[in-house]
Amino acid sequence: xxxxxxTTLRSFLEVAEQGGVTRAAQVLNLTQSAVSMQxxxxxxxxxxxxxxxxxxRIALTASGEQLLTYARRIVDLNDExxxxxxxxxxxxxxxxxxxxxxxxxxxxxxxxTFNSVFPRVNVVLKSSSTVRLHDALKKGExxxxxxxxxxxxxxxxxxxxxxxxxxxxxxxxxxxxxxxRLGFCNFCIFRAPVLRILDAAGIDWELAIExxxxxxxxxxxxxDLAIGALxxxxxxxxxxxxxxQGALPELGFQQINMYGSANRDEITREMxxxxxxxYRAATPTLLRQA
Numbered sequence: 001x002x003x004x005x006x007t008t009l010r011s012f013l014e015v016a017e018q019g020g021v022t023r024a025a026q027v028l029n030l031t032q033s034a035v036s037m038q039x040x041x042x043x044x045x046x047x048x049x050x051x052x053x054x055x056x057r058i059a060l061t062a063s064g065e066q067l068l069t070y071a072r073r074i075v076d077l078n079d080e081x082x083x084x085x086x087x088x089x090x091x092x093x094x095x096x097x098x099x100x101x102x103x104x105x106x107x108x109x110x111x112x113t114f115n116s117v118f119p120r121v122n123v124v125l126k127s128s129s130t131v132r133l134h135d136a137l138k139k140g141e142x143x144x145x146x147x148x149x150x151x152x153x154x155x156x157x158x159x160x161x162x163x164x165x166x167x168x169x170x171x172x173x174x175x176x177x178x179x180x181r182l183g184f185c186n187f188c189i190f191r192a193p194v195l196r197i198l199d200a201a202g203i204d205w206e207l208a209i210e211x212x213x214x215x216x217x218x219x220x221x222x223x224d225l226a227i228g229a230l231x232x233x234x235x236x237x238x239x240x241x242x243x244x245q246g247a248l249p250e251l252g253f254q255q256i257n258m259y260g261s262a263n264r265d266e267i268t269r270e271m272x273x274x275x276x277x278x279y280r281a282a283t284p285t286l287l288r289q290a
């Protein structure tokens with residue numbers, strides 16, 4: 001009877017989920033050659049080809065797709081058993097704060113992995129603005145936060161950066177009008193730097209809404225009554241990045257930063273490490289989308 005090796009299954013899963021050996025190796029903290037060798041060992045054990053290597057982008061064969069389902073179940077069961085039966089059991093609650101526009105695609109993957117390692121830890125996800133998350137962290141109401149900021153402040157670390165873009169209604173013309181009508185909620189971290197950029201460029205502007213709700217701002221912009229600024233990766237389908245042909249200044253990049261208590265416990269350190277790995281693996285895709 002042949003036995004599947006857990007290490008090779010994990011490598012196979014990461015290659016399938018990350019879309020290639022290079023990014024999988026980054027997530028696993030292995031060399032590309034080590035991951036490739038593990039995949040070859042798995043193929044030799046089963047006597048089948050799992051990957052279609054005929055194109056530049058690696059794809060799963062039909063057999064690979066079939067194994068993928070089993071591999072997920074096997075690894076999940078392994079992690080659940082180890083987590084529940086381990087001598088060192090971690091319990092408690094961890095509160096993670098993330099602005100809504102950067103939850104996808106990294107955070108769900110990280111939460112899934114974290115839950116497999118610490119099944120008895122209850123993770124509370126709080127979505128709010130960067131300003132409010134910083135305030136909650138200072139008050140001790142939250143253990144770890146991600147933020148979108150132009151620059152890093154003391155006590156944090158930068159995980160990646162994403163372009164900030166002018167956005168408007170599909171086919172909209174609001175960006176041509178002067179004064180330029182803008183839609184930002186009151187706590188939006190992008191509002192102040194965007195206004196400074198417009199002032200420096202000598203462009204007249206006015207705020208078209210006073211609201212604490214992102215949905216109200218989204219409705220105004222989608223109706224072509226104002227324009228706003230969003231991360232390139234978080235533009236909703238009923239809006240689009242505006243090609244202003246130089247009529248409006250470039251907005252540059254925003255950093256995704258991470259902050260937490262200086263005295264982090266084991267589970268908070270593990271969550272922080274998983275977030276680092278997640279954004280390290282996703283960064284080439286995020287910048288390519290931009």
